[in-house]
Amino acid sequence: MEQVIELLSLSPPGWGGNLLRGLLHSLEIALGAFGFGLLIGLGGAIGKLYGGPILRDILAVYTTVVRAVPELVLILILYYVGTDLINKAAGAMGYGRVEISGVAAGIWVLGVVQGAYATEILRGAIKAIPIGQIEAARAFGMPPLKMLRRVTIPAMMSFAIPGLANLWLIATKDTALLAVVGFNELTLETRQAAASTRAYFTFFLAAGALYLMVTLVSGRVFARIEKWARKGQPGHRRAGA
Amino acid sequence: QEVKIGIAAEPYPPFASLDASGNWVGWEVEIINAVCAAAELNCVITPVAWDGIIPSLTGQQIDAIMASMSITEERMQTIDFSDKYYDTPTVIVADKSADIAPTPEGLAGKILGVQASTIHQTYAQQYFTDAAEIRVYQTQDEINQDLAAGRIDATQADSIAMDDFVNSDAGACCEIKGSVANDTSILGLGVGAGVRKGDDALREKLNAGIAAIRADGTYDKITEGYFSSSIYGG
Amino acid sequence: MITLRSLLVPHRIAMMAVFAALVLWCAYALRWDWIPKYAPLAAEGIWRTIWILAVTSVLGFLLAIPLGLAQAIGPWYLAAPARTFCTIIRGTPLLLQIWLLYYGLGSLFPQYPWIRESELWPYLRQAWPYAVLALTLSYAGYEGEVMRGAFAGVQRGQIEAAQAFGMPRFTMFRRIWLPQAIQNALPTLGGETILQLKATPLVATIAIVESYAVASRVRQDTFIVYEPLLLLAVVYMIIAGILAFGFRKLEQRVPVKGH
């Protein structure tokens, strides 16, 4: 036990500080990617529901391909091949090497992936809104953006929240991917600590506990949002009795 | 001119591991520093996650890899290697009471654990696949756990790693049953530094560095600090 | 339905041309000489990916229904454990769960000789029961949350109509509530199933070789970086494409007005 506490202490030679730093980095990336993904998702969902045939086909390809291809492939191609191509082009034009930030690339890739999932989640949520709600807004001449903000988003929120909450939790864990571009997030920190000290159990459980804390806190936040989103909906609790 | 030497960001003690303040230590790290000093290269050690280490090399983010990479024919089609800087025999480890030998007959009907993506996996699948059931793990530590727990009967691995294991509490159950027959086309020609294809200048310099520290005794001095016997191999 | 005519629209032809060009370029510019050697292994890996995915998603979904329902309307003594389960599953990395189940729970068994001698030991000794269990629980955890929202989202009047006609609780659930909840959740469920596909590689930590592990092996043996992964991506894309198509069909069974 003493040994465990020593291993997890916040300053070296304990690894606690490293884990916390990793967590912070993970959250940073996850927040960026999730936010970016939400924006893409909203656009994608609307495009899929209301767009023309060309846009719809393009979005279908986007959601199928991006969701299917392992993130590792995407980031390898985007970061390494991308950097390589840019440098070749830069070299040909007589410029020096450019460094692309691995973190920016990571956020970008994760965001694009999250966007594909968010597209489907939000599309489903919008579809679940009773059509009359949208028609009423249309009938009174609400411009699309306003309608989105005042009717569509609040009305679909309660359908979308569970899926989005899952997506957010996945984002916090998918940051592990950024290890490939040399970014020290929680998973890599954990693996380094575990392998260096051979105390696999201790560090994996510690990382699990950190993730769980994130989940509990974000669970609270999402529950708040859902409660707000469900205002005006009569509950079902009694209906089960 | 800076030379970036890539090592795996996932620690591999006692060759390369990390302390909590972020310093890399270990036999291989010291060797890298010694080789660079001898070759008069201005080296920077750059950890990269194993999955990205080859693309980093080809994408010019790093210039050489020194991460316990075995030299094999197949890999030489993709990158070039320096001369070897260590080489260890491959052994079979099993429960002390078990009747197991490092041959196909000696493993008949047993479950053999090997680490994924290593020469051991390739070797086992070449030579033992008809006799034994091969189970492939991600890390050697996991194999060791399952060996101790009795879920597998034996493992094939590096003698260095196994020495460590059978001398530890966790490995008290087991002993080394001997080395497997060598096949350099699979088990390779030892561990070398990887460089980009055609980067002969760097390769030559690294070769010179390795030769120099072997000759002047630096290599042996570093090794003494970690291992009880030489690991340069035959 | 996809008909030939619907494919022969200018923009679709253009998209197919781009795709064909991409395939051709990949075929010529990249290295594929390793394929014959690894083909049998790859086939085995793909098959394993597919069955793990199929078995764990189906079992996981069956588990997700009571989990979602308990959270949506259950009494506290059902809702609280269900919520705790979902939170823990969603809140910890799957890798850790697999690891704990196999190396934690699984390594306790051998300590008891009677287990070692029992009929079950040959199975408990295997890795796949743990893999199936871990992935099933994981899918159930995430989908339990999705189904909770979906159950709560069904319009009250729909349930009331069933109640008013004296539908027994279970019939109402099976005929009205569940179908409507699933209908609303389908797009999300489709995505989550593809996520499950991408979670399967984690079983490699407990010595199960599926398609991702095969690709990794090729990469390590040969140090070829992109080609094995690209091929893997194609395999995943085909599986995901089939999933997406299937879910689309399910979704379209009930026409929706307007949207």
Added chain:
Amino acid sequence: MTEAIATDRTEPAAAPAEEAIRVEDLHKSFGHLEVLKGVNMSAKKGDVVAIIGGSGSGKSTMLRCINFLETPTSGRIVIGGEEIAMRADGSPASRKQIERVRSRLGMVFQAFNLWTHRTLIENVTEVPVHVLGVPKAEAHDRAMALLERVGLADKAATYPAFLSGGQQQRAAIARALAIDPSVMLFDEPTSALDPELVGEVLTVIRDLAAEGRTMLLVTHEMKFAREVSDHVIYLFEGRIEEQGPPEAVFGAPKSERLKQFLKSVA
């Protein structure tokens, strides 16, 4: 048909005809809002009772309390001689009992509440097949006959979202008739129908009453109420303000409020 008897009458009926439904001292509050303030009523087998009253007076709530879609705050509900056992919070005590009773009550909702994920014919066969255990083929034939009767045979395979308001309402009526109910609860069953169809529904209700079925009918169409009912209840702010046979209620209203209410009809 005989006239309905309100339970607050003191003289016992000589040889009481079979009682189909009785509501005693029904109270219902939503939070602080008391919607029903003690309603007493009863109806005999084959009675048609029309419930009229202003918007928000508690008509729908009363109907919904009778089959426990709303849990009464207090009171007693007796259906077909069987009192529905209530818990302290007003919810039905026995799930089996309430399910059995409900499956004999046909309800048409004010908002129709057709099941959106099923076609019309499926909506109509749903309860017969999956609750009452009628063989599929038989239920289907009966459902088609009912849809035919309400003029929707050609829409049998359509989903409710694609129907006009009146078509939805007629489908809801067909769904309620399909369970062959002994008591029917109609919440404004003609609100979306044109005069011709209102006439049709009138015929249907008369036929049903002649078969001995009991009906509780919330309606805003006084002419309809007058023609169809044996007994009229005028609800005002959660209380029965006046009741009696239609000739009396419409012809010679006693309450000032009812007079006021009926003024615009005349």
Added chain:
Amino acid sequence: MTEAIATDRTEPAAAPAEEAIRVEDLHKSFGHLEVLKGVNMSAKKGDVVAIIGGSGSGKSTMLRCINFLETPTSGRIVIGGEEIAMRADGSPASRKQIERVRSRLGMVFQAFNLWTHRTLIENVTEVPVHVLGVPKAEAHDRAMALLERVGLADKAATYPAFLSGGQQQRAAIARALAIDPSVMLFDEPTSALDPELVGEVLTVIRDLAAEGRTMLLVTHEMKFAREVSDHVIYLFEGRIEEQGPPEAVFGAPKSERLKQFLKSVA
């Protein structure tokens, strides 16, 4: 009020009063089902046009085509002298135009379609504040006055799901009135209301007409149609079977079908 003129009349009106709405040769099909088979009509400013007809005859569809909630298959729609530009598929060509036009059309839906995530007062202020840019305080006061007028002031802070049918319908009327529309499209605005409230709505409509607003009014209550309208259109299976001033349509119907339709009212 002047009477409405149907465009199929041949004599040009001498000095045409300002035209509020004109529909020309409107067709609408859902898949293979042709619901509107060429409808022509027009109304002048201040006209009240009642649209009657059987359930499923296309009344709601016609109303919904006028503000392009349904895309017409073909035809022309002119509102306030401005023709709404259409694409080949019937959808409005200019988003700006259709939004501007719609924000002058007040619509009351047959199913009310109140926004469930907003309270009554929020439902009523939504469009004035967020589309028309009326200052919040002003919109709020006006909304309260309107809710007062329809008798819902005490329910201002309630969400629609907790209201009775008639209360929802009144709220929907208040929401439509709040945008101060020049043309109103009413789809059975009194279907859930008791006779007293129907009388109230009648008054409201008369007041609005007197202010010069135009109204298209789908209704099943012939008495109401007769009292309120300047012009009556009888729709049968997607065509205008007969039209004219209420006295003519109700008093001396020419078409056999209309006679049949009105028989049960008499």
